[in-house]
Amino acid sequence: MKFSKEQQKIALTLFVVALVAASMLAWVASVTKGPIAEAQRAMLHKNIKQVLPEHSNDPVHDMFVYPISAEKNLQIFPAKDKKGDVLAYAWEQIAPDGYSGTIRILMGVRLTGEVVAIRITSHKETPGLGDGITKDMAWLGSFIDKTLRNSKWSVKKDGGDFDQFTGATITPRAVVRAVQQGLLFYKNSQADLLKRVYITTKAKNVTQEGAK
Amino acid sequence: MASTDAMLNKQEIFTDGFWHNNAIFAQLLGMCPLLGVTTSAENGFWMGLATLLVLVGSNLIVSLVRGFIPDEVRIPAYIVIIASLVTVVELTMNAWMHEMYLILGLFIPLIVVNCAILGRAEAFASKNNVMDSLVDALGMGLGFTFALLLLGGVRELLGQGELFGFDILGANYPDVLLFILPPGAFIALGFILAGVNLVNLKLKAKKEVELTQAKAEAAS
Numbered sequence: 001m002k003f004s005k006e007q008q009k010i011a012l013t014l015f016v017v018a019l020v021a022a023s024m025l026a027w028v029a030s031v032t033k034g035p036i037a038e039a040q041r042a043m044l045h046k047n048i049k050q051v052l053p054e055h056s057n058d059p060v061h062d063m064f065v066y067p068i069s070a071e072k073n074l075q076i077f078p079a080k081d082k083k084g085d086v087l088a089y090a091w092e093q094i095a096p097d098g099y100s101g102t103i104r105i106l107m108g109v110r111l112t113g114e115v116v117a118i119r120i121t122s123h124k125e126t127p128g129l130g131d132g133i134t135k136d137m138a139w140l141g142s143f144i145d146k147t148l149r150n151s152k153w154s155v156k157k158d159g160g161d162f163d164q165f166t167g168a169t170i171t172p173r174a175v176v177r178a179v180q181q182g183l184l185f186y187k188n189s190q191a192d193l194l195k196r197v198y199i200t201t202k203a204k205n206v207t208q209e210g211a212k
Numbered sequence: 213m214a215s216t217d218a219m220l221n222k223q224e225i226f227t228d229g230f231w232h233n234n235a236i237f238a239q240l241l242g243m244c245p246l247l248g249v250t251t252s253a254e255n256g257f258w259m260g261l262a263t264l265l266v267l268v269g270s271n272l273i274v275s276l277v278r279g280f281i282p283d284e285v286r287i288p289a290y291i292v293i294i295a296s297l298v299t300v301v302e303l304t305m306n307a308w309m310h311e312m313y314l315i316l317g318l319f320i321p322l323i324v325v326n327c328a329i330l331g332r333a334e335a336f337a338s339k340n341n342v343m344d345s346l347v348d349a350l351g352m353g354l355g356f357t358f359a360l361l362l363l364g365g366v367r368e369l370l371g372q373g374e375l376f377g378f379d380i381l382g383a384n385y386p387d388v389l390l391f392i393l394p395p396g397a398f399i400a401l402g403f404i405l406a407g408v409n410l411v412n413l414k415l416k417a418k419k420e421v422e423l424t425q426a427k428a429e430a431a432s
Binding site for chain 1: 277280281282284285288289292293295296299300303304306307308310311314318387389392393
């Protein structure tokens with residue numbers, strides 16, 4: 001099959017346009033790669049700081065991976081005092097049952113099982129309704145110092161302790177349930193977690209000493 | 213003489229894009245980002261600015277390459293140009309305006325299918341020189357930003373009693389949730405369009421009065 005000159009010109013033009021566009025995108029992607037990773041890291045640092053008590057370590061540096069099932073791992077960020085003793089942990093809890101899609105919640109929990117604070121890290125809830133979970137500081141604050149025992153873990157509509165929003169019940173309900181599950185996870189694995197922190201710290205110290 | 217002519221022309225192109233032929237108010241184009249993202253004045257403003265950037269870039273590039281692209285493939289070529297520009301804006305926002313990116317994230321890729329942008333590439337930039345196309349993009353883009361800002365402001369004010377996150381109507385204001393939800397966008401837009409038409413009617417009446425006065429003066 002032979003192509004006419006016209007057709008060749010058309011194909012060539014599209015090829016050149018696509019080539020130029022692709023190389024420009026490759027360049028922009030390489031330039032923004034670093035800053036995007038940096039922005040995400042800064043965001044993570046900021047969020048983690050907000051859900052942990054005063055600490056003297058770098059929780060992101062001391063992060064360790066904790067397997068919760070065969071294929072799922074949790075990244076746990078420990079807060080430690082000057083002596084290196086653990087004060088609290090932060091990790092991301094996922095609520096799969098938001099109004100539209102999953103909600104990711106960063107929660108901090110003290111060794112004694114109280115919630116330090118929670119922050120929403122990503123969600124697709126309705127702007128102006130469900131997205132109150134990210135902005136309503138009074139509502140986010142209502143989780144502070146709550147434990148499995150001292151609260152009823154559902155929204156007020158369902159007879160619990162936590163407010164729903166006008167026009168949005170499903171979103172807060174999903175968050176409350178996820179945080180409760182987070183506390184349950186902590187209750188069941190706190191001994192294990194402590195052991196893990198100890199092992200990780202020791203391993204890190206050994207490598208550091210080895211490097212000396 | 214020629215330079216003033218050109219000046220007038222540029223001004224006309226700008227006001228045409230900003231007002232008389234406004235993508236939202238006159239053409240009702242780009243409804244998807246308009247209705248989806250305008251739940252607050254701030255969201256509307258940044259979405260409008262992102263669209264403005266893409267529009268300026270696409271008009272510029274399309275008018276630069278307008279002599280080289282065969283007619284048969286101009287649409288796919290324009291789409292490639294616009295989609296690339298949108299990706300550039302998206303990556304840039306992700307890198308340096310991370311928090312706004314997280315809010316608008318879903319809607320930024322949709323700028324590609326904003327027919328106002330392809331419409332300007334096709335109807336204006338592919339037929340005019342670079343300077344005129346730039347002015348057209350600025351007029352259209354600012355008009356679009358203005359429309360998004362206005363609608364976002366109205367919806368935020370009525371729906372939450374706030375403007376740019378600041379409390380305006382007091383704590384006792386009963387938030388009208390309808391205006392935050394999609395139907396509220398249509399209702400608010402309807403009233404804004406009515407207002408725009410009213411302004412246009414007044415402008416037209418004023419022009420006619422001036423015309424008849426000028427005629428009367430000429431006759432006397």
